[in-house]
Amino acid sequence: MVTAQRREETGPDPYFLRGLLHCGERRLVPVYSTKSIRYYACTNLRCRRLLVLAEEIEQLVWTRYVQLNAGAADGVCRDARRDALMRVVRRISIGASLNDLDFTWRD
Numbered sequence: 333m334v335t336a337q338r339r340e341e342t343g344p345d346p347y348f349l350r351g352l353l354h355c356g357e358r359r360l361v362p363v364y365s366t367k368s369i370r371y372y373a374c375t376n377l378r379c380r381r382l383l384v385l386a387e388e389i390e391q392l393v394w395t396r397y398v399q400l401n402a403g404a405a406d407g408v409c410r411d412a413r414r415d416a417l418m419r420v421v422r423r424i425s426i427g428a429s430l431n432d433l434d435f436t437w438r439d
């Protein structure tokens with residue numbers, strides 16, 4: 333069971349990929365499980381990949397970002413990752429596997 337996660341106005345957003353992740357044409361939205369595990373959920377309820385572990389995809393995306401933006405990612409703390417990504421990334425599409433990430437960059 334998962335519930336939509338409301339944006340807490342206190343403290344940084346733990347979902348630093350909020351709004352960036354896509355599965356096909358669907359946007360992935362942040363959810364919490366009842367055990368407070370963070371996920372991103374596909375809004376297509378028939379999707380084979382309904383839930384994506386937030387920690388896992390965030391790590392994969394950040395690792396890729398660092399590989400592609402050597403230097404720019406130096407010294408970026410976790411709370412600043414969203415700003416760093418939003419400056420250069422328009423959207424991120426997840427392909428057949430979580431490792432199959434397709435970045436759409438801003439001009």
Ligand SMILES: [Zn+2]
Binds near residue numbers: 355356358
């Ligand atoms: Zn999907």
